[in-house]
Amino acid sequence: MAAETLRLLGAGARLNAIRILRTREQAILFTLTDFAWHSGAMLAPILVAIRFGHIGGWPVAAVVFMLAYGAVVASLMDAFGDSPWFLSQRIGRGQLDHALIQPQPLWRILLTDAFTPFDFWPVLTLGLALLTWSAVGLHVTASPGWLGLLAVNLLASIAVQTAFLYSWGCLAFWAPRGAEEISSAAARLVTQVSFPLDPVPRPLRAVLVTAVPSGLLSWLPARALLHLPGAGAADVWLTPLAAIALGGFALVLLRLGLRQYRRTGSMRYTDFGHRR
């Protein structure tokens, strides 16, 4: 199963490499602007933290760690392209049919067919570099156990965002046109937080780690991994647990949605439905 997935990721990587080599100028510009956008988004909170020495009790290095963690999550998701996350567009544009006539399980197609590993490595590199720098600055003991927990939390954050996007995206199974853009709207709703959420009122914070789980994409895992004030010993497992719960919910919706799709199919095919 893993070998087959890697083989398909390889096929996606080849397509990505071909596209970059054929459209070199565009690809370079795209990569640079993406890098500038991500760096710029990180810079503002870092400058605020430097100016005041901390944000909400978080030292500068911890703020950098949180932002770097978020950048790694975002860049890893971007490496798989838009198509796995924007399910509603696939449904609304009649594009899911492309996936269903491929002799592969749907999850593998969604995961691999827009794999673009060469576009987003600068942001990933920046995120990893800042993650390392801030961890050293905070004197974190990077034991194998801690690194394992970091990896589990990174994967859990990705899973939380995926589950959130899929839960909303599945609405398009029942309203293909009306909900075609709902995945994009959901993606705009659940964005990385730029500042630690500790000073935020408790009820709002509760919303940001449940209904709109932006807090699970960097803030809560960073606080737990760095053992900052307010973090309990078990908090490091909160994001993975949330990922399991939300993932299960999204999976049920996806199964119901696919059953609905088998009943109704896709009634239209738009110009935006070409394979890209």
Add this chain to the structure above:
Amino acid sequence: MATAVELRGVRKSFRRRLRSATFAGLLRDVARPRREIVTALAGIDLTVEAGEMVAYAGPNGAGKSTTIKLLAGLLSPDAGTVRSLGVDPVRDRVRYVGKIGVVFGQRTELWWDHPVAATFAWRKTVWGIPDDVYRRSLSFARELLGLDPFWNASARELSLGQRMRADLALALVGEPRILFLDEPTIGLDVLVKQQVLEAIRTLNRERALTVMITSHDMPDLEQLRARIVLLNAGAIAFDGSFEELRRRLGDRRRLVLETDAAEAPALPGASHLRTEGTRHEYAFDAIVTPIPELLATAAARTHLVDVETHRAPIEDVIADLYRDWRGR
């Protein structure tokens, strides 16, 4: 001969939401949504043997594309059974779709921003096609459909005809056992259409590939010399050869008279279609009104300069049939 496709009592209907055109009506629709049931397939039985070519035709909304989608594993029937290559296309989707080729005329399987060649290489990986089968089928498909001139062009740069040839070739890579073609000639110019149809005939004749093709273009389907299945309102209205269909519908003919008068003479047993100058065209059924009898009547009523008779185009025959169906 083995059975390739078997549909038994297949029913499929869709719910369509009705929407008003007025503001008050739209408000009513919000409070009390109205829906109607559209029956795409009303319990059809169909068997296609391996190596057979079946032309699947019918007016818009007859259920052609729904059948192809059922057979491609994209839809489930409401009732009845769908078996293709001995399996249920939905339940055994992953295993099954690797053995079929599907082409939808109005969409493309080519990667839009990539060279045609890249999509083929991608398909080899995703379909898990062994090297020898890939080399053999690719070389055959490239030659059959003449892909070399645009092999390295991006799909977005291709003309509609080139795109369709590439899509058809893509479906052939991996040597599928059945080819489902949904409107593959839609929008193509005459030359490309001929090339695509000839390729489909070659595949069926020389490779014994089972082909199921839908089209609105009856002359295209007649040219394939396939078994024709005509659908009407979700039911099979005819299943047989084109010759049999013509026989069943009568021997519809056209008579063109060149006379010395601008007024078309009235001919009992023939209906006047059009007049251009002194040239008058009629439609008639040669079984009901024999040609010698009609010509004798014409000669008695006007001065004939020239006479032509020919079979009515299959399109006209089918159009008459569709009109009959709608009128019922």
